[in-house]
Amino acid sequence: MTALLSIKDLRTYFFTDDGVVKAVDGVSFSLARGQILGLVGESGSGKSVTGFSLLGLVDPPGRVVGGSIRFDGKDLLTGGEPALRALRGKRIAMIFQDPMMTLNPVLRIDTQMIETVLAHDNVSRTEALKRARDALVMVGISSPDERLQSYPHQFSGGMRQRVAIAIAMLHKPDLIIADEPTTALDVTIQAQILAEVQKLCAETGTALIWITHDLAIVSGLADRLAVMYAGRVVEEGETARVIERPLHPYTKGLIASVPQGKTRGARLQQISGMPPSLRNLPKGCAFRPRCSRADEACLEEPALEEKLPDRKTRCFHPWSLDDARDTRRQAPSKDGMAETTT
């Protein structure tokens, strides 16, 4: 099976007055049809810029300076703006964190949805309206006819995000890029949206890139995970195996620092220090100053390598390789976290 999307060594730099910010610096991953990829990282790790780069939405002073993005066999970076325009909304759609950003506040929902349909398909307005209505039904909006007549401000946050998803689904795209779409929502509403997206992807075979800072959300949703730190992918692999046995010290730290019931009373394992400034990255591995396993070797930049079958990481001293024996000896804990701590 060929990959639907394959990104190789993508680099997006921002040329600011204070110097070059390497927001995305050598990101590679691929995605098959119908697959869900969780792109995880903290603020400033370059996860959103990666998403924007895919659709050619990076504004100056930012620019994609290298690498390749192949979508269904075509190179998106060399195709130019017209080719991208034909893809955007039609075959690749995006859902943003703030649905108010996607929706025009002065237009009714039906106007906006019909416009989206007509942008790519030559159909009658009646037909377009019917498709808009069907899309709203699909994302679980009750009384769609009434809702089509409403303005965005008449919706609650969760409903707005549903409308944004409905608009993204209008053309049954091959790929949806979702940038923190549930971050601003309440837990119960977030669960509704997650359930909806999961169902839609399974039904329509749409591939999904779910960009988030919350590892816990994607661990229940994504097939594969890519963890980003300081503009680079530091770990990639099948979700369950990454969570169960993280290779990169950063991934391990990230998993351990999520507070849960099991950690009550105990101190949370914390990653010391803070994420580095992208203008002034440490030499070699960017995580080196915060890492407990770092030594002189880490002054060199590690490459993203396959350390275990189908498990890539960018680290000279990955966890779980030398600890593999210990992990096997312990019964795998129920929460999926190997409890090997030093």
Place this chain on the structure above:
Amino acid sequence: MTGPIIDIDGVSKRFVKSLDMAERAARLLGANVREFVVNAVDDVHLSIRQGEVMGLVGESGCGKSTLGRIVAGLYAPSAGTVRFRGRDVAALEGEDAREAALKVQMVFQDPMASLNPRLRIDEIIGEAPRVHGLAARGEIGAYVEAALQRVGLDPAMRKRYPHQFSGGQRARIGIARALAVKPEFMVCDESVAALDVSIQAQILNLFMDLREELNLTYLFISHDLGVVEHISDRVAVMYLGRVVEQGVSEDVFASPNHPYTQALLAEIPTFEAKKKSYSVIKGEIPSPIDPPSGCHFHPRCPHAFALCRAERPPLKEIAPQRYSACHLNDAT
């Protein structure tokens, strides 16, 4: 056995949007305009014991922040009383009132919005202790340095402005400012919500360290159930202004009684080795301007029956230390 440090007794807070002149005129002419009344907090009882961490959870608009602000003395309750160490805060006067106000401090969600961008941080942290005479004029510098060190910041940074700090450091400054007046009780309103996971863990650890060092008591408000479960000794769950369940954290998280708590807990994203199918509570949170009759949760509740629509269920003790407001507990 120590008595409660904070006792919230039947506290309510109503916000009224009164009519402006045009609307009053319109009403005189027979238009159907009325005042909006929001019962943000509706008859809440809660007592918090010395040294414990009381978690307060709920979704947006449930009144948890309003309750926190009432406890911190930023809002006056519309009804009911807040007692600090057994004394009604509203009835105190002069020195006693000042004393009680200083002993309860608040840490806000967005440190950028709660720190004056034009003040250097030594002024931000040092102002209150100076005004209240907690440190002599000549010693204020050393006092601020000690406050910064306590929250893990380098005292050499004391001449900087808030924008020169990262989000995690700003959160620490907010905590240092609250601690500068030597409080005994801290209201933390979503204090870690805006932070990245790795920084959030650092701040949560800091809260726990400070609690032991300074013998603090917390009211910890958050929408993040994972955080609350981690940090709280007891927990209260709010829905549309009312506490629907309250108890020892372990019990509540292990076996939630109220259908709302059950639904909320089922939806915490957790690490799971395999894909999770998200079960869903139906519908949205109703508008607090026009809340449903009876039990506020009944339109979304899978177990609702006639009585739920008609009558508000009281918060009753269903097991030792365990309270829930649900008619189902009487039905069996």
